[in-house]
Amino acid sequence: MTTSEDIVPSVTGDERIGRRGALRLAVLLVAQFTIALDFSILNVALPDIGRGLNLALGDLQWVVTLFALTSAGFTLLFGRVADLLGRRRMFLTGIVLLGVSSLLGGLANSVTVLLVARVLQGLATAIVAPVAMALLTTTFPEGPRRQKALGLGGAMLSAGFTIGAVLGGVLTGLLSWRWAFLINVPACVIVLVVAPILISGRERREPARLDAGGAVTITTGLLALVYGITSAGTNGWGHALTVVSLAVGVVLLVAFWLIELRVPQPLVSLRVLRTPTVKWGNGGGLLTFTMFSAVIFLMTLYLQRVLGYSPLVTGLAFGVQGVTAFFAGIFAPKIIGRFGNSRTTLFWALLLQAVATGALFALGDGRQWLTLMIVATAVGGFAHVLSVVSFMVTATSGLSDHEQGLATAMTSLTQQVGITMGIPILSAVATARINGMSPTHSQAQSVLGGTSYAIAVDAVIVLAGALLIGYFLRKAGRVVDPGATTGG
Template identity: 55%
Template structure:
C-alpha cells in the first residue's frame, strides 16, 4: 500500500519571491504616502500657485476621485490583459504625473497632475496586490506578504504627513511630487526582470455597462462624501452626489446579474468572506485614517502644535502599524483570520475610546502617543485579517478582481472617513463652539464604528477544513 505524503505549506521565501516582495512593497508604500503627503503643504501650495482658499480641497479631492473611482475597473482590466503590464503602465504614469506636478505653474496644471496620480494609483494598487497574492501560495507565505504590505501601506499613509512637512519646511512642496520620480524609474527598471506576467488564460469580453455604472457610481459617491465633509451632509450638492452614487451602484448590481462576462460576478459578491470581509475592511480604513484627522485638529487647534510637530507625533502611530503588520501573520496562524479581525478591532476600539479623555494641557500628549500606538497595532491586525479573508479561497484567475475589491474598499474607506468625522465635529461644535468638545464626540463615534467592525467580523463563518 502506497502512502501519499502531504506537503506542508512553504514557510520560507525563495530568492525571487523576496525580490518580488521588496519591489511590490516599495511601490505600494509610495502610493500610500501620496494619499497624505500634500495635506500639510496645502496652504503653501495655495500661496505659491494662486489657489483660492475655497479651492484648496480639490488638490486632495481630485486625487481621491480618480483613485477610488477607477480601482475596480483597472483591477478587472489587469485580470484580462496582464497584471504586470498594467503595473508597469501605472508606474510610468505615476512617474510622469509626479514630474508634471512638481513643475506645475498653475492650479489647472497641478490638478491635472493630481488626477493622473490618482489614476496611476487606481492602476498600480490592485495590479500590484494581485501580483503579490499570485506570487505567494495561500497560507503562511501569503499571510506574511499581506501583513508586510498592510503595515507599509498604513505606515505610508501616516508617514506621508511627516515626509510632507519635512520636505515642505526644508526644501519645497514641489519635492513632495519629485520624490516619486526616481522611485518610479527604479521600479520600472527592475520589474521586468523580477515580476512574472499573470493573467486570465481565456480573455472574456469586457463588461461595458458594468464598467460604466460602477465607475460613475464610485465617482459620484466619493464626490458626495468630499462635499459633505466641506459643506455638511445637508448640502444639496453632497446629497445629490450620494443619491446619484447609490442609484448607479444599484444599477451596477442589476447589470452584473445579466452580463455574460460580468465585471464583478454576483457569485463572488455573495461569498461571506468577500462581502463581510470588505465591509470590515471599510470600517478599519475609515476609522483609523479619520482618527488621524481628528488628532490633527486636537494637536493644532487645542494644543497649538505646528504642522511639522503634528506630523512627527503621528510617527508613533506609524510605528504601531508596522508592529501590527509584522505580528499579524503569527496572530492569524494562531487564531485564524476571523478571530484576528475581532481582536484587532477590540484593541483599536479600546485605544480610540481612551482618547475621549484628552484635555487642554500639553501633558495629555502622552495619552495620545500611547493610545495611537496601541490603536495602530490593533487596526493593522484588523486590516491584515481583512486582506487575508477577502482574498482567500479564490482561484488565481479571480485574484485581480478580489484584490481590486479590497483596494476599492481601502480607498473608499480612506476617502469617506474624514468627511464623516468632519461632519460629526462640525455638528457637535454647533451646539458648543469648542474644538475639544467636537473632537471628543467624534472620537466616541469613531470608537462606536470600530465596535461595529467587531459585529461584522463575528458574522464571518470559520472555513471548513476542506476549503
C-alpha cells in the first residue's frame, strides 16, 4: 500500500492531476501503450515471421497462443505478488523482462528461441499490466482525477492497438519482422530510466504468506481454460483437446474457489470478488472485450472476402474506428461525470455498442456498404472504449489501496480472457453458417451470410448482457453509492 506522500491529494471536483502526477501517469501510460502495441503489431507480422523462420502456417498460432496463455494465466498471481513484494519492484522487473524478451525475439534465429521470447513477453505482460493499473489507481484517489487517468489509459490502449496494426505493416514491409519485437526495447529503456525517479519505493506492506495451493490451481486452471478457448479456434469446440482442456480448467478453478474458502491468507479475497462493483464491473468488461474483438474479426472477413478489399485498405478502413476509440478515452471522464457514476455509463456504453453492432447486420455485398461499415464500427469503437474506462472505474471503486493489486489484476485478466474468447466463439458461429450456405451460394454470399448471422448473435448477447449488468449495478447502487461522492 502506498504512503500518503505517494498519493496525489484529493480535491473534490478538481480534475487537475498536477505536474508530478502527470509525469508519473505518462510513465505508466507509456508502459500500457507498449503492451498494446506489442499485442497488435506482431499479428500483422505473423506471415513474414513464418517465412523468415520456416514456421509452418498451422504452427503460426503458437506465436499468439503462448503469449495469450502466459499473460492470462499468470495475471492474478503476479497482481497478488506485487501486493506482497512491492508494486514498484514488480513493475520494474516486468519492464526489464519485456525489454529482454523483445530483444530476444528480435534476434531469434530459430523457432524455439522465438517461442521462448513470446512466453517471456506473456509473463512480462502479466506483471506490467495489473501492476501499472494498481500504481495508477493508488496514485489517483477515487473521483475525477482517477477517472481522467483511466480515460487516458483507455485512450492509450486504443492508440496502441491501432498504431500497432499500421506500424506492423510499415516496419515489416520496409525493414523486417524483427522490428516488430525490437521497437519495444527503446520504450522499455526510457521507462526504466524515468520510473525509479517518479515512482516511490516507500510502501507499507503487510507481512503475509503466498497461498501456494491457490496460486497453483488458479494459474494452471486459467492456463487450461485459455488453452481450451484458443484450441477451439483452431480445432473446433467439439474436439477432444478442446473439451478436455476446458473441463480441466473448470475443475481447477472450482478447486481454487474451495481452497480460498479455507486458507487464512487467500491469494484472492473472495470478499473482494463478491463485491457487486467488482463482480458486475468485470462482467461488463468481459462482455465488451469479447464481443468487440469479434466484431473487428468479422468485419475483416467481410471487407476482404465479400467486398474484395486488400489488407492495406482493410487496415485503413478501421482507422476511423481507432480515432473515435481514442477520443472516447479522452472524453470518458466528462461523460461519466455527466451520467453521475461509472455504473450508469457502463450500461449506456454497452447499449450503444449493441446498437452499433446490430447496424452491421444490414450490410450487403456491394461496395456502397463500406460507408455504413465505417460509421458503425466507429460508433462501436467509441462505445467500446467508453465501456472499458467505465468498467475499470467501476471495478476498482470502493476498495482500499492494499486491495487494488487484486482489483486491477482482475481487470487485466478480464481484458486478456475477453480478447482470447471473442474470436473463437463468434468464428465458430460464422463458420457453421458459412458451411451451411456454401453448397447453394457463392463464396462471397456464404461469407456474408455467416458474418451477418454472427453479428446478429453478437449484438443480441451485448444487449442482453447490458440489461443484466445494468440491473445488478443499479441494484448495488441503492445499497452503497460511491458515485455520490467519488464519481465511481
